[in-house]
Amino acid sequence: MRRGAVSYLPLLILAALWELVTRLGLVSRALLPPFSVVLVALAHMLADGSLLRNAVPSLLRGAAGLALAIVAGFGLGAGMALLPRFRAAFGPLVQAFYPLPKTALVPLVMVWFGLGDTAKIVLIFLGCLLPVILGTYNGIRGVDHVLVWSARSLGASRRDVLREVLLPAAMPQILIGLRTATAFAFLLMVASELIIANNGLGFLIGSLGDDGAYPAMFAAILTITALGFLADRGFAALSAHLLRWRT
Amino acid sequence: MIGRIALRCSAFLVLLAGWEAANRLGLIRPFLLPPLTAVAARLVADVASGAFFLNAAVTLYRTLAGFALACVIGIPLGILISRRKLVGWFVEPIVSVGFPMPAIAFLPIFMLWFGVFDLSKIVMTGFSAVFTVIAAADAGTRGVERQLTWSAQSLGATRAELFRDVMLPAAMPQILTGLQVALPLALIVEVASEMLMGGTGLGGMMVNAENYADSVGVYAGIVEIALVGGIAVALMARLRRHLLRWHPEAAG
Numbered sequence: 392m393r394r395g396a397v398s399y400l401p402l403l404i405l406a407a408l409w410e411l412v413t414r415l416g417l418v419s420r421a422l423l424p425p426f427s428v429v430l431v432a433l434a435h436m437l438a439d440g441s442l443l444r445n446a447v448p449s450l451l452r453g454a455a456g457l458a459l460a461i462v463a464g465f466g467l468g469a470g471m472a473l474l475p476r477f478r479a480a481f482g483p484l485v486q487a488f489y490p491l492p493k494t495a496l497v498p499l500v501m502v503w504f505g506l507g508d509t510a511k512i513v514l515i516f517l518g519c520l521l522p523v524i525l526g527t528y529n530g531i532r533g534v535d536h537v538l539v540w541s542a543r544s545l546g547a548s549r550r551d552v553l554r555e556v557l558l559p560a561a562m563p564q565i566l567i568g569l570r571t572a573t574a575f576a577f578l579l580m581v582a583s584e585l586i587i588a589n590n591g592l593g594f595l596i597g598s599l600g601d602d603g604a605y606p607a608m609f610a611a612i613l614t615i616t617a618l619g620f621l622a623d624r625g626f627a628a629l630s631a632h633l634l635r636w637r638t
Numbered sequence: 639m640i641g642r643i644a645l646r647c648s649a650f651l652v653l654l655a656g657w658e659a660a661n662r663l664g665l666i667r668p669f670l671l672p673p674l675t676a677v678a679a680r681l682v683a684d685v686a687s688g689a690f691f692l693n694a695a696v697t698l699y700r701t702l703a704g705f706a707l708a709c710v711i712g713i714p715l716g717i718l719i720s721r722r723k724l725v726g727w728f729v730e731p732i733v734s735v736g737f738p739m740p741a742i743a744f745l746p747i748f749m750l751w752f753g754v755f756d757l758s759k760i761v762m763t764g765f766s767a768v769f770t771v772i773a774a775a776d777a778g779t780r781g782v783e784r785q786l787t788w789s790a791q792s793l794g795a796t797r798a799e800l801f802r803d804v805m806l807p808a809a810m811p812q813i814l815t816g817l818q819v820a821l822p823l824a825l826i827v828e829v830a831s832e833m834l835m836g837g838t839g840l841g842g843m844m845v846n847a848e849n850y851a852d853s854v855g856v857y858a859g860i861v862e863i864a865l866v867g868g869i870a871v872a873l874m875a876r877l878r879r880h881l882l883r884w885h886p887e888a889a890g
Contacts, residue, residue, distance in 0.1 A: 401728045402735065422751055479645045487650075490867035491860070492822065494830040494841070498848040498856045503670060577740040582830040585742065586845070593743070597834075600746035608746055615743045616735065623738030 424606040433610035441595070442614060449580055449591040450618070452508055456515025457576040461569065463516070464523025468568075471524070472531035473553075485524060493518035493575070494582055501587065511583045511591075518579045519572035526568015530561030559636070566630045573626055577619045592618075672854045680858040689843070694866050697839040700756055701828045701870070704763025705821055712768045712820075713813060716775025717805075726776075733772050741766035742830050749835070759831045766827040767820035774816020778809030811885060814878045821874050825867055840866060 406426050412418045413425040424432075436442040471478040471485070496514055504510035534557055542556045584593025592615050599608035654674065660666045661673045668676075684690040719726040719733075745762055752758035782805055790804045832841025840863045847855025882888050 399731045401731050404728070405732065476645065480649045483646050484649045484653075487864075490822065490871040491864040492826040492829045492867050494826050494833065495844065495860050495863040495867075497830070497833060498844045499860060501848060502853050502856055574738050574740075577738070578742060578826070581740040582742045582827075582833075585745065586830070586833050596743055596746055600750070605750065612743050612747065616739045619739040620735045623734075 428606045429609045432606035445595040452511045453576045453580045456512045459516045460519035464520045468524040468527025472528045515579045518575045522568045522571040526565045530564030534560040676854050677857045693840045700759045704760045705824045707764035708767035712771030713775045716772040717779045719776045720780040736769040763824040763828045767824040770820040778812030782808040
């Protein structure tokens with residue numbers, strides 16, 4: 392998995408191809424501005440601060456929604472895995488909520504929380520909740536009973552079992568859930584900002600598109616793509632670190 | 639037994655009872671939480687007038703068309719990645735960027751290229767699903783046990799037979815798992831695109847209701863979209879059971 396920057400050479404080739412087809416006039420510049428023009432627009436947006444001004448509120452919304460979802464989702468998932476009554480009561484609710492495409496909640500959070508930050512944070516929270524619940528639940532349920540029995544027979548308390556046995560054994564599944572949740576946070580963040588907002592990266596893309604400022608719009612889209620990728624890589628590195636005890 | 643069923647339904651019943659009570663007691667403005675009966679009446683009206691079927695059909699059509707596009711491109715490409723080194727070298731980094739990316743950010747580009755009607759939404763949903771499909775097809779064929787392919791080859795299977803009778807069936811469970819993730823993703827993005835562009839479809843209908851401050855329409859819309867989502871998830875599960883009826887997992 393760990394490979395150098397060289398492995399991303401194909402992305403450079405792709406960018407060169409992009410530049411080539413637009414320079415040769417194979418694709419209309421009105422439809423696809425040349426890569427170099429997009430880079431210039433990106434430099435302008437970095438210089439005048441418009442990129443940062445919109446990226447910060449977006450990332451804060453995403454982080455707030457995701458953090459709330461991780462705390463609540465872990466609690467609910469662990470509760471469902473460990474307490475049969477809790478599972479019986481909450482399981483059907485989770486099952487019913489599961490197939491709902493979470494973007495359908497955009498108008499609802501707008502009715503409840505208006506057009507500002509709260510609505511978007513609640514949306515991201517609700518969208519990220521399920522992957523965290525399912526990852527935690529499946530992770531803890533999948534732990535080998537022998538591990539738990541052994542620990543108990545060696546005199547571990549219930550708390551010790553949770554912290555020293557269940558949590559580490561469930562960690563790979565939990566991390567998979569968190570990775571999905573991170574991708575969802577980005578998706579819902581951009582979708583809700585595109586639909587309605589007065590700042591944020593999704594808003595920036597939408598308003599640049601409406602103004603016909605396509606090089607800047609492509610630059611903003613590339614920025615979001617890069618942020619999503621960096622978040623995912625950072626996440627992969629964190630997972631590898633947390634799971635370094637596994638062989 | 640009855641106790642268990644009661645427990646299983648309790649969360650729903652508490653939720654619905656709380657909803658109705660909050661309304662009856664005037665604890666909450668009807669705009670924020672319209673009476674259950676009003677939402678139910680709207681659902682019945684939408685079904686009776688056919689508006690539900692029309693919007694649901696439009697949404698499902700675009701989602702499935704985009705999803706089919708993602709499968710037709712993604713499954714062969716994913717298999718090629720695992721079979722041909724050069725393809726893997728080129729496509730893998732692109733997938734690793736595309737996989738975590740919020741695909742909906744590309745919607746303005748697709749609107750620029752393909753207009754504001756069905757085509758841009760279909761390409762959008764396909765684009766949002768394709769990276770998941772590629773990754774699943776790649777991982778699925780890569781994970782096929784060597785012994786299986788060696789045995790088939792030593793028994794004289796041709797390359798085509800090896801692929802059709804050994805590789806593809808062995809990779810099928812994982813490919814289907816990928817599709818089961820990709821389809822809800824496509825639906826999420828389809829609903830968001832409809833909300834952005836308006837027009838027909840369940841997402842467009844909901845955003846219309848929102849614009850007219852018709853909160854009953856918003857609640858009814860969520861139920862209708864959830865229904866379509868449930869149908870899509872159930873259909874994929876059925877397809878999986880059908881395609882894997884030979885597989886040990888079908889017996890369990």
